[in-house]
Amino acid sequence: MNGFVTTSGKALLALSAAAVLGLTGTATAQAQTPSERTARTGAVDTAADAVRDQLAERGAAAGRIVCYRVHVAEQGWLPAVCDGSVAGTTGQSRRIEAIEVAVGNVGWVCLNAHLADIGWQGTRCANDFQNVVVGTTGESRRLEALNIRVSSGSVWARAHVQDLGWQNAVRGASVTVGTTGQSRRMEAIQIDV
Numbered sequence: 001m002n003g004f005v006t007t008s009g010k011a012l013l014a015l016s017a018a019a020v021l022g023l024t025g026t027a028t029a030q031a032q033t034p035s036e037r038t039a040r041t042g043a044v045d046t047a048a049d050a051v052r053d054q055l056a057e058r059g060a061a062a063g064r065i066v067c068y069r070v071h072v073a074e075q076g077w078l079p080a081v082c083d084g085s086v087a088g089t090t091g092q093s094r095r096i097e098a099i100e101v102a103v104g105n106v107g108w109v110c111l112n113a114h115l116a117d118i119g120w121q122g123t124r125c126a127n128d129f130q131n132v133v134v135g136t137t138g139e140s141r142r143l144e145a146l147n148i149r150v151s152s153g154s155v156w157a158r159a160h161v162q163d164l165g166w167q168n169a170v171r172g173a174s175v176t177v178g179t180t181g182q183s184r185r186m187e188a189i190q191i192d193v
Contacts, residue, residue, distance in 0.1 A: 108151045110149040112124070162187060
């Protein structure tokens with residue numbers, strides 16, 4: 001041997017280094033911000049990813065969290081926002097076509113969307129830290145109204161609607177924002193729990 005590492009020793013050393021680097025890479029990936037993760041993976045963060053990020057930032061003091069993102073005409077899925085932030089656009093005449101919502105420390109959330117030429121789509125639900133999606137993509141169909149229900153506590157929401165602007169906020173265990181029977185597109189939304 002005379003101070004030289006054997007071929008099998010080199011292989012063992014290379015495997016050990018790869019394992020250490022792999023573990024380090026995993027820890028780094030978990031600590032990345034949503035934009036860093038998107039840049040690394042090319043994947044867009046979901047609402048559930050945003051909920052997990054918010055819980056990690058807030059730690060043990062984390063309370064109820066809701067995160068959501070919208071699919072907007074000619075723009076696709078916009079980044080997820082949380083706890084009352086605006087999702088969508090105003091002043092651009094762009095319709096929301098779909099919405100994805102996730103909650104944390106709430107139990108579950110249910111959504112039902114009223115869509116152009118379809119009407120009420122049907123209720124879809126998801127538990128904490130899971131995404132629920134309503135609406136359509138690739139059909140150029142406007143989302144006109146949205147019903148949101150939560151299993152515990154209340155939900156607060158308001159919508160920005162075509163030609164009407166921001167509606168008054170509503171709060172309850174089940175709330176509906178937007179309009180039906182008026183052929184008006186929802187352009188932006190705010191949700192809080």
